[in-house]
Amino acid sequence: MQDNAIRTLIIGGGPAGYTAAIYASRANMNPILYEGIQPGGQLTTTTEVENFPGHPEGVTGPQLVEDMKKQAEKFGAEIRQGAVTKVDFSKRPLEVTVGKDVVKAHSVIIATGATARYLGLPDEQKYMGMGVSACATCDGFFYRKKIVAVVGGGDSACEEALYLSTLASKVFLIVRKPYLRASKVMQDRVLKRENITVLFSCETLSLFGEEVVEGAKIVQDRGTDREQIFDIAIDGFFLAIGHTPNTAVFKDYLTLDDQGYIVLSSNGSATNVPGVFAAGDVADPHYQQAITAAAMGCKAALDAEAYLLQNNL
Numbered sequence: 001m002q003d004n005a006i007r008t009l010i011i012g013g014g015p016a017g018y019t020a021a022i023y024a025s026r027a028n029m030n031p032i033l034y035e036g037i038q039p040g041g042q043l044t045t046t047t048e049v050e051n052f053p054g055h056p057e058g059v060t061g062p063q064l065v066e067d068m069k070k071q072a073e074k075f076g077a078e079i080r081q082g083a084v085t086k087v088d089f090s091k092r093p094l095e096v097t098v099g100k101d102v103v104k105a106h107s108v109i110i111a112t113g114a115t116a117r118y119l120g121l122p123d124e125q126k127y128m129g130m131g132v133s134a135c136a137t138c139d140g141f142f143y144r145k146k147i148v149a150v151v152g153g154g155d156s157a158c159e160e161a162l163y164l165s166t167l168a169s170k171v172f173l174i175v176r177k178p179y180l181r182a183s184k185v186m187q188d189r190v191l192k193r194e195n196i197t198v199l200f201s202c203e204t205l206s207l208f209g210e211e212v213v214e215g216a217k218i219v220q221d222r223g224t225d226r227e228q229i230f231d232i233a234i235d236g237f238f239l240a241i242g243h244t245p246n247t248a249v250f251k252d253y254l255t256l257d258d259q260g261y262i263v264l265s266s267n268g269s270a271t272n273v274p275g276v277f278a279a280g281d282v283a284d285p286h287y288q289q290a291i292t293a294a295a296m297g298c299k300a301a302l303d304a305e306a307y308l309l310q311n312n313l
């Protein structure tokens with residue numbers, strides 16, 4: 001083993017990265033974890049987490065990741081701040097550049113997550129956590145018997161609208177085109193659900209409300225002679241216009257799917273580059289839950305451990 005190479009580098013400080021760090025440090029892999037530009041990941045943008053097992057009273061997103069971080073540090077994981085700007089996976093040991101530092105590692109676990117897309121309205125920032133959310137599964141429960149809107153016309157938007165319709169009294173689905181992009185079965189379910197109203201050809205101009213969201217200003221048929229602007233009264237505004245996996249820095253080396261997610265070996269965490277593993281939302285276009293990310297982090301650490309052992313590293 002070369003003196004200056006660490007055994008395991010973990011990139012990303014969300015549930016996947018911290019869980020990988022807990023397992024890796026307990027396995028004497030002496031991991032170093034870089035938290036990236038959003039320490040804690042997407043969980044830090046949600047308020048109460050009520051579906052993570054072991055927390056019957058619920059736990060805030062930031063507290064949950066802080067606890068995971070503490071648990072990783074307890075077993076010796078070294079947590080550092082810094083975003084990865086470059087990698088060279090053609091080299092052995094693998095090379096990862098963070099700021100001015102080049103870290104050499106025999107194994108790398110990528111857990112950089114995915115970033116929910118937002119419309120880019122200033123009001124989204126203003127009301128973040130005060131009515132604006134990009135995760136119905138995380139925050140939907142707080143809108144029981146209230147009125148919410150979901151933006152998007154794909155499967156995610158339909159799924160979120162259907163989920164919210166079981167909690168909220170009314171759901172508006174704001175779709176920018178005159179049709180839904182979602183699969184037929186999802187479209188049918190949405191269109192049949194009595195308390196969902198689909199607003200076709202509509203875009204959101206702004207949100208309003210004293211301290212929390214109380215409504216949205218909508219434009220329909222923008223730029224046509226039928227254009228009209230109207231307000232809807234809502235308590236919650238959910239974005240479901242897709243996620244962008246944070247894989248740009250790895251794209252020259254790793255096999256990505258057509259949406260940019262890292263492709264893994266079947267039922268494992270291995271990427272196409274030996275010694276490089278991935279976990280969490282960055283490699284999961286479908287489930288994208290804290291608990292599934294944590295489970296993938298566990299698998300990645302176990303797979304990395306096996307790789308190091310097999311290669312005497």
Ligand code: NDP
Nearest residue numbers: 119152153154155156157159176177181240241242243285
């Ligand atoms: P998609 O890319 O399929 O859909 C995104 C939706 O958001 C589209 O309707 C798009 O509109 C809309 N949109 C994008 N940008 C904006 C914007 N700026 N303003 C307004 N609307 C916007 O993403 P999803 O997250 O829905 O799905 C991702 C993948 O995951 C898909 O392959 C999907 O099939 C899959 N999936 C499957 C599920 C299932 O099978 N149950 C559940 C969830 C996801 P437009 O159509 O005009 O481009």
